Amino acid sequence: MRDRNRTGIDVPSHNTVPIPDGYVVAPLSDPFEQFMGPVFCEPAPDGSPRLDGRMAFRVAEHHMNAGDVCHGGMLTTFADAVLGAHAWSACRPKNCVTLSMQTQFIRPARIGDLVECTPELTRATRAVLFVRGAAHVGDALIFTATSVWKIIGEA
């Protein structure tokens, strides 16, 4: 079963993935994030999804690598989505793009695992944002990531 999203791109249906407790579906607009998703985020007090906080995804078949654990490319994609949403929230109403990202893969994530990542703004200058994050499955650290983002239109 496949859905048509609002960008008009054919993406796999994620309707069958249960929403974890304490989360809502993140309204990600990037086609690639929808293609690899679903990604979940925490709700604001009013119940609306908040994109500047903790996010999660459940490891599924389409995330696996040859070693039968979650692909590093999926973890970097998730890191880019979470740290990027945090950077995007921090630079509103301007936009930003990734300049650099460094990811350390501490432990493998396995099928069925809920990978949760909490982002943090390390520093904001006029033109550049530093954002880092750590992802866990339960209490086990899975990856850490640091990143630098350029605010478009600022020199």
Place this chain on the structure above:
Amino acid sequence: MTGLQDTIPDGFEPVFHMGFNARVGPVLRRLETNTKGEQYIFDVRPEHLNGAGFVHGGMLMALCDIILGRTVSLAAGMRCTTVSLNCDFLAPGKRGDRIEGTAAVTRKTRSVVFVSGHLVVNRPDEDESLLMTATGVWKILNDKTAAP
């Protein structure tokens, strides 16, 4: 130009086309060896884009993980796992681009492999565009399992 999803050109093989790689790919490796390193090609499709219409940063990093990882496992002859991946975003990738990747081992020890690579695009009537440079460290998994 026929998409790589439909036809694999002569002289190329897909990189482990299952799971994540099957969802995003194919990523193809050139069979002919080159002194500059292993060479790969990848076609950008609409589902690889972000909301701004450029290739998603996660997709470019995933592509680097795939090509650097394959280069490492060929050099090591064993299964390997990513320990660290560092990516710099030099220019955006666009819809319809055919991205060319190159990766080469910098150093191989008994237990780890250092590798670096880059992604470029050659668009008609433009100079070659360098999209991403990447370096990484992979751990060799000494579990007697041959590389896939």
